[in-house]
Amino acid sequence: MVSFAEPSRLVLLALPVAALALVLYRHRVRLADQRRLASPAVWDRLMGGAPATGHLRLGLCLLAAALVILALARPQWGELPEELSLVTRDVVVALDVSDSMLCADVRPDRLRRGLEVIRRSLAGLDGNRVGVVVFAGDAYPLVPLTTDLQAVAAFLQAVEPGMVGRGGSNLEGAMGASLELLPEEGDGRVVVLVTDGENLQGDPEAAGEALSSAGASLVALVTGTEAGGPIPMVGPDGRLSYKKDREGRPVVTRADPSVVGAMVEATGGALVESDTMQPEDDLIEAVEAIRTREIDSLRQPRRIDRFPIPLALAALAALAAFALSPWRRRAVAVAVALACLAPIAAEAGGTL
Secondary structure (H helix, E strand, O other): OOOOOHHHEEEEHHHHHHHHHHHHHHHHHHHHHHHHOOOHHHHHHHOOOOOOOHHHHHHHHHHHHHHHHHHHHHEEEEEEEEEEEEEOOOOEEEEEEOOOHHHHOOOOHHHHHHHHHHHHHHHHHOOOOEEEEEOOEEEEEEEEEEEEEEHHHHHHHOOOOOOOOOOOHHHHHHHHHHHHHHHOOOOOOEEEEEEEEOOOOOOHHHHHHHHHHHHOOEEEOOOOOOOOOOOOEEEOOOEEOOOOOOOOOOOOOOOOHHHHHHHHHHHHHHEEEOOOOOOOHHOOOOOHHHOOOOEEEEEEEEEEEOOOOHHHHHHHHHHHHHOOOOHHHHHHHHHHHHHHHHHHHHHHHHOO
């Protein structure tokens, strides 16, 4: 069965069809004019027949144009077996939702800045499986690995500080929960860590070693500044205050890229700053630099393109139209003769 890879181009066939209608109309008008001038018997005695209207030559030109349009639509028939490899990466986004991520030293605050970068990165991660882990003092899976990135984006809308009951910031626990979501082995396993780098529980060095031992890579997105700022807190009455230590002084939280930098170095990953012009591009580039792995192979038939056939027929139609002009017939005959004699001459030259 014939199908077309570019069926929308078949609309262009209306042009040669409309032109053919004009050619036939012109042919009928000229025949009528010839009959008014003289009868067919008179034309036969004086000129050996009525003058040609050229409709056949124009018709061949239009046929050539129609065949070229068919070739552009890429007709296909017949099938060839083809094996496709399905490759992907598994990406777990570990989101720090500790109180320090409420600090507004970057706009609008550390957490929302990180979420904004991740959401803008999802389009560039299409084709990969993405999961989400949230952590503070503890870590929990929020979204299992999935290729439905719209569902991931919807869950990210619901992420907010305080959704993990235990306070603090445990990078080691976050990496452990992320590894539980990832397959146990294979290439293309990535943890994207969104944090300000503050670690109050767990051992970041042990977390980096765990990722390295598992063969997973780490891409860290650090939000916040080293100058830091206070941590805003909203009371039950809706009033805004700032978190204080036991002595009543405001707590100042400072981003610490060096903590996650050591983890990144242990896994051969990448560290991305959130305050660049387009951090989502840097994050996507870092993920794409990590090798993919084949998860499946798919055998499916591939349709065979047959566009050379209408192109060859178009060339023949154009050549026939060219040959119909009386003064060109001799040139065409000479060209055909030379084409036929060329192999004979080559064979004769080879035997000398």
